[in-house]
Amino acid sequence: MSTSTKLPLFEPLDPAGIGDLLTADERAVRDTVRQLCAERIAPYVADWFESGAIDDVRGLAKELGTLGVLGMHLEGYGCAGMSATEYGLACLELEATDSGIRSLVSVQGSLAMFAIWRWGSKDQKNEWLPRMAAGDAIGCFGLTEPDIGSDPGNMRSRARRDGSDWVLDARKMWITNGTVADVAVVWAMTDEGVRGFVVPTDTPGFSAPEIKHKMSLRASVTSELVLDGVRLPESAVLPEVIGLKGPLSCLNEARYGIVWGAMGAARSSIEAALSYANERVQFGKPISAFQLTQQKLVDMNLEYTKGVLLALHLGRRKDAGTLLPEQVSLGKLNNVREALDICRTARTILGANGISLEYPVIRHMNNLESVLTYEGTVEMHTLVVGQAMTGHEAFR
Template structure:
């Protein structure tokens, strides 16, 4: 019996409320399949990747594609068409291994692929979606700029018409997968409003430079992009949307994956703390036997289960076509904040050992600092909920 295994007849210490029993057989199968993949393929290497600041995207993408994880919640074009909760539990297991891996999956499926799937022409869908779903191609999503993150309406990247073509100029920042992508979905100001463009990254004038010195999401590719008078054909534009509704709807999909993924990161921290507490002996007994340690573990277990239930509920609402943007913001704000608190508390249980890559806790905590900020900062999601509650917008 492992340090975290329940005694016969006792509640599961990792899932005290048996939330997993709310999943369907198919959802549990997906959960367990992804967990085995991360156990075999990711966990043996992730501490080294994080320490060295590398992510083998080209190597892993086809494996993730074979597993059906890339764009798994989309229909057709080689995508699995999985339900919202099935996709959620996959994100949970992926982020239990590392937030950088879940970021790759989210950007590929919920941002780049989703934009093309929802707003692209049939030619764009046929050209890119099967390749992205299989992991034979990698995509990125370019919205954020050096001076415009939470306020994308102020973006300075522009696309102007030149005869039948487009000329794209500007820059983007904090772009996951940027330097390894084969295709970028780039959002730019035009005379008609904000438009999306499907941009092959081998287009002359496209450059990507990795962001140096990261202390978070180190096992993830994060890049700055520059567009120097890129000449694009007329059919590079996404025909199905004009305005910020396009990119913001994609971000909402990515936020949904985050509110599930952070449950996985939190669970991994809690499980590591529990196992350590049962094996670490001080003053002649395991520290799990001391009241203050038990209090920390109980608080972690309570908040973990609440976050799991939040994710499950929003997933079922999404499957019913009833999930609202404010509810996704609720999940993103609550579950990232919960995961961070659990990671920090778990680190104190591990003591000095908790700051090393021998344990996943501080790696998760560092990653979650980025997750707290991207796809909408905690402040922005607070204002989304404030508006939902009061009917008053407080953004400006």
């Protein structure tokens, strides 16, 4: 055995050397998205969070479209056609900047665009997907209701046939991008079962008031959707699916991105805590030189490393066509929960500075409180995995 091989340097933010498992194309995607975030988003996102508004959200969407990250894992119609792993790495870098920015991209690509791409007609795809991929049109996804979250089968939104048209009455809540959207994919109960509708937001009877007073995902547009007697032609219906299979397939796509994205928030918090610990001097030495601080840093990095390895494994399975919905639930359950714990621990290392927006930690921590419960709560994903393990449904 040769002893002359030069070993690589230890990377504090990649202690296991996971980057070596990535292809050249995957590293290029990661680095390109990281650069855009560093130049276009990171310098401003704390101010956006504090003010509760993104400056020029349409301009940002256009830049993200130009980069190719909107619907980047979809084929055709102006989409980049990249791999699931490349999409995951993009989500990690976006959420390392802010969960709200990753949400904008996820809702656009994995919910609204995916619904049209997977279940839409040829005309619907041609009309919307190229514009959405370019960032020229923004989409939203209306499933959650004011009184219906984890049980979408009991949604109260209704659509009925009236001659050759459909008339849609719906209330949807906590809808990312809603106020700025050009098109909404809205799910409603019909006599045939749950159906999806592609609704231009300038249709009479549609409105999307923005939800204010949030303490989480503040650098993100969150809205209520109100549809009062919205009349739509038959061509507005997603023709290829009836039932909950439609919206749940879209949620599975978005949850996959969260598995990766949560690790971005975790990495950013570890990086901030490590930098601060090396600079903050107490009792004559940096606090990083104390055993208890090192234990926190190491424990955070252990969970981060395991989370990224899990995300990468699931990405490889998705690219191979073998990823199960229950495995996405496993990843979402673990990675968001661990990322939130990492952020909370990082906050303690920063002490009082941990609550300041001069550092990213409290922003990530607050954001992850939303990510923890949207697109499936801890309880729901626990029961999904539990059912897969035991064969017994425990939802009721």
